[in-house]
Amino acid sequence: MTLPEQGPPDRSLPESTLPGTAAGDAASGLRAQARAWLEEQLSGAFAHARGLGGPGREHEGHELRHAWERHLGKAGWTCLGWPERYGGRAASLADQVAFHEEYARADAPARVGLIGEGLIGPTILEFGTDEQKDRFLPPIRRGDELWCQGYSEPEAGSDLANVRTSARLEGGEWVITGQKVWTSLAHVANWCFVLCRTEPGSRRHHGLSYLLVPMDRPGVEVRPIVQLTGTSEFNEVFFDGARTAAANVLGAPGDGWRVAMATLGHERGASTLGQQIGFRRELAKVIETARRTGAADDPVLRDRLVQSWLELEIMRLNALRMLRPDPGPEASIAKLYWSEWHRRLGELAQAVQGRAGLVGEPDELRRLYLFSRADTIYAGSSEIQRNIIAERTLGLPR
Template sequence: MSATDTPADRAFRAEVRDWLRTALDGEFAEVRGLGGPGREHEAFPERLAWERHLAAAGWTCVGWPAEHGGRGATVEQQVIFHEEYALAAAPARVGHIGENLLGPTLIAFGTDAQRARFLPKIRAAEELWCQGYSEPDAGSDLANVQTRAVLDGGRWTITGQKVWTSLAAEADWCFALCRTEPGSARHRGLSYLLVPMRQDGVEIRPIVQLTGTSEFNEVFFDGARADAGHIVGEPGDGWRVAMATLGFERGVATLGQQVGFRRELDGVVELARRTGALDDPLLRDRLTRAWIGLEVMRLNAVRTMAGVAAGAPGPESSISKLVWGTWHRELGELAMDVLGAAGTVTGDDHDLNDAQRLFLFSRADTIYAGSNEVQRNIIAERVLGLPREARP
């Protein structure tokens, strides 16, 4: 990837910048800077309206191939879009999971009928998605999934529990990893199902986090149904499909995630200026390192995108999760150090400020979506070819 924009890229950047400036100076001015980790409760209906406004103007799914409703943007142009989105302080996206995780998975593994049914509604922000992977006994050890699905009369009947399901309360659909072969264990016998959330047999229980918000949820399936044709890949092949989705989450999708990261870093720098913490050479050095780390993260995401242009990501995408999870947690710690003693107290109404919310929420970043320990094992064993870690 070139360090400077080509004439075509400069024209694309100007188009993105001008459209965002006009759109965010009008009826959507109130949603500037809202949303993101620990703040998904902020103005959700207004941000959904913004997402649909983006879609109507052709600014969702910019990296999808044109034949699937996207713009077919190059890697460079996708980077430009996310950079300009961050610079404009546009709100955190609400269609992230469908656009960046399920959409690319369906493009790579779905049937023509599945792509025709689901991709247009993802692109138009008419249907929102959540991810049904983790369970009480299958978090980092995802292969221990116990949620079961049985094919019965042309439909799957699903029973089990998922946990840490981001944005489940707002989602219309869930892509769920389920055990469909009785007696199977570990990676075998799993299937990747597309399950409607708004039906009898689906119960959602919000999990109140340290931030006082509830992005994460428990989801209980008790006889929930999914159409027989809403299985991605073959029955029993769900592990391969699920790993591809995680690859998209840890690679291409990181660019969208960095919109919020850059805004948070800018906020911490501004806080350091305001409090005088920027005069401390140690804190100034840490802020500089945080900026460098974000640039490294961006370049790694670009490399990952370029490497998977012809197919699904490989195990190298675990590098991205390890990098951003650790970086974001350290940014939260840095924010508290910039605040100093004032960071230990809240206001009269016990509301958290941005730095406190960042610190508390980012404690989870090195655990969810695959813990750091698991990512290091994947990199060691599947990328570097080192011996497998001894297991009981």
């Protein structure tokens, strides 16, 4: 089997491949505009921001990346799909994909506002009052306020309905007590959306509410968790009588489960195809290393490299097939596929380095191996994704 000369081709996405979009030059026009703007900006004042951040490297250049986030917002390159009333461009899926692909291709820094733009922003658009939209959406779009997600707990990870963090109304405020864990970027966030139990004695997905909580208030404590990579991009968060305004409940009190599930539905969208450009870059590095170390001459490793190349092509085709505003439970197929593929790529990265990959300070490929172990756990573990596919897509019994 012949080893590919490089990673899978860095293809652009034709407008006609997107379901539900009209044929035309809109996406190609925005693609060219985005490409030119990114090249100009990342060659000037933000040249040092290229390539900073990303999974396992969120500690890199946070202040510079936050300045870049504000720069993106000022230039109108954040929240492209949002309504124009809230500062977006009401961009089509084709436009959004084009931007995310060009952003990844330019090796632009990892976004610090991703949770705000990709998760809580769309959820506020769907469930928020006019007052909540006017208060929270503009700072997200401008890159001024950063968010984190308060879902998982020590006893409620994949089994999210088991949350124990509680809140009660007192003097016009919600008073929150409990603990969240694996909270990505909590140490730099201004706000957290917190799923908590607001009806005493309720069980499972009943009696939950979705609260918007400021992180700079008394009673909020953030403790970093050291990862295998030696860095700490996620944290434990303790709420000890922390307060937020009574109006900072998204949706109706007690309806938090429905709102929380809607947030998860926004987690996998147009940015997926941009993510895959990063995957292609990593695979190309693994192939290059295999040639340099001689690992490519091993028929077993060569077969694994080619298989990885083919599977990444399949990943792209599957992402195109499922790209629509509301993919439904089928989105679990994409998450399961890419996370398991990326974990295997990390193992392959170690294998092609041989013994040299086991000693010294972690380099790019060893960080890939170490952090990709988490891919099959965060954003819904592989076990949970298989359950969702079985029950909601295939119609199998629980």
